[in-house]
Amino acid sequence: MATAPKGAASKGKAGKAKTKPASRSGSAKTGANAAELLGYYRDMLLIRRFEERAGQMYGMGLIGGFCHLYIGQEAVVVGMQAAIDARDAVVTSYRDHGHMLACGMDPKGVMAELTGRSGGYSKGKGGSMHMFSKEKNFYGGHGIVGAQVPIGTGLAFAAKYKNTGGVSLTYLGDGAVNQGQVNEAFNMAELWDLPVIYVIENNRYGMGTSVARASAAKELYRLGEPYGMPGEQVDGMDVLAVNAAAAKAVKHCRDGNGPYVLEMLTYRYRGHSMSDPAKYRTKEEVADMRDNHDPIANLSKVIVESGSKTEADLKEMDKEVRAIVVEAAEFAQESPEPNASELYTDVLVEV
């Protein structure tokens, strides 16, 4: 391996063959089979139902503080996750419940962390924004906008250092792209050919400020261009398009070609957090996305039209998913609060 920076003499970037410059891709369809389609559907549905329940529990006062829901963006994480394997690491911001479920973390442990109980992934000490699973290679849940980007780049650095063949999926929102540290990370990733995919989830608004009002660069998939990083814009409401782009980006990284940018055009139906009155966008805009671009509804049409499943079958699946979520919600309320003695544990790793 060679994590080391390459001197100008050893490598002229200008001469380096890149797979492809930044581009927009249409809704490239994968040749996903019926079982895969159904898997995507179920995974997206689990996130949707989980988040709806979380929103309800927040409203009941069972979840405190901040709670950022992922409803509307499910296709992004499900499409990406389907393209990676157990070697690969995932890190994201505070809108993280969907990523954790997609990584295979137990809905019970996630929901119990939201309620601040001992059965939560962080024993109740992290909350909605701070959950981790070493077992599932999920590295958080980070609350400072953009901070997960150098961290994700470090996960890629470790993969290259240890020669694991692993790739780091580093998610960030459109609101994070102009953070200085994001650009610092892009520079090092390309300089050292690190296997990291920067998945920009462009849901159009960083809290209440639209991309148009916050970013001089509007085509976020091109943000890696100054560093020589290929990028692609993807319909993030279409799980198949996401998966096709993900597969390509993962291959690019695994082949040792360095980092990749994917801009996912997506949308969050709910506010930035639970207490967002959403005055910065129109109801018509939200309704149009829900009614005409919903990733779950659209995939259900594809599945039913293909004839592999009926609407009744999908409804049955919805019931199963709902039961999992209800079970998680019950666990999250029954699990006891952390023991008071936990206040002082885990500050340091005990030797």
Next chain:
Amino acid sequence: MPINILMPALSPTMTEGNLAKWHKNEGDAVSAGDVIAEIETDKATMEVEAVDEGVLGKIVISEGSEHVKVNAVIGVLLEEGENTGDIGDAAPAAAPEPAAETTVEEAAPAAAVSAPAAKPVTAEKEFTGPTTSTTVRDALRDAMAEEMRADENVFLMGEEVGQYQGAYKVSEGLLDEFGEMRVIDTPITEHGFTGLSVGAAFAGLKPIVEFMTFNFAMQAMDHLINSAAKTNYMSGGQMGCPAVFRGPNGAAARVGAQHSQCYASWYAHVPGLYVLAPYTAADAKGLLKSAIRDPNPVIFLENEMLYGQSFDVPDDDDWTVPIGKAKVVREGSDVTLTAFSIMVGHALAAAEELSKEGIEAEVIDLRTLRPLDTETIVNSVKKTNRIVSVEEGWPVAGMGSEIAAIMMEEAFDWLDAPLKRVCAVDVPLPYAANLEKLALPQLADVVAAAKAVCYAD
């Protein structure tokens, strides 16, 4: 069983609101995610979405109602196969208690839990074998080289650590021995490479990050505090950060205010970090080795003026100095002088001056600033009954302030005089040679403070 639809809270502080509008009528079918109502507070209007599927069986609270309590039943949803006959008396009492109230009640027992006793620190081994006179610079390099030989997951990154051989030559020769994969020159982007090193540490590597000076680490403060120090706690103990962040700290010579600051108390404030600031070459080596081996993030504060000073260092690759243990470097009976890093030299020189006047000072090299070795300081004060804290940083909320507080809490009855602090004066460090000298603690300041607490002026 019919499902009660409850008045939701928009935020943890909301207790009541207005039910502005129903978007569904009794008898309407409802799917999960459908907007069924709108509620408003003085701050915002929010849509209420259905979480379950069914038919809106009954509207309990009509639209336009004001001051509706959070968690009151506002409607009832019928599931498949149910009808309005299944609706009993909608019982707002069945709604769960708002979480806010229980939190207040339960806060008391949690607060009553006392902090665990400090973990006993492994006693320092008395080294009796052969030693070699070594500079602090070489001792630091040897520590890194030995640990890199012993553990291939240890690597060094920072500005100019490789081809340039270190801005202060601390990493001299490491690139030649360990190669480009383990001695990595970074771009001048402290925020980015510090975050990168934290990610690498989460994934099991053991980074040593060199800051050209700790002044530049302010660019990386967010990752040092929010990412490195807090993640183990926030993850319930799953994700430690075995990284060492090291480099020169404090004033050098005539480099001006932005390059001359002591960050000791900044980092010592933060749970989840170890903060080390050695004086001798032996401690620099022994503590850096302990820091690299430790699974926690360590802030390792060096001093440019000390790099070229030589001290005897044990000839033993396995010799380490425990984190968390101060050292009495001169015994005395009349006054205790605490110091760290370059100020230990001042304290020792002051002790010699004081001795000529019949005052025997006990000098403690703190070495570790977090966790502070309170026991060693208190034991010394029990003997001397007087104490002076010496540091190069500013006085306000400095290490001396912390030691003063410890004296109040743990040694009040043993004190014969109030503690005195010797610090930098409370201004940005000036460039002019005469002003710089006036701003930084001098030998005479330490002597004067010691005599003052001994009432020997």
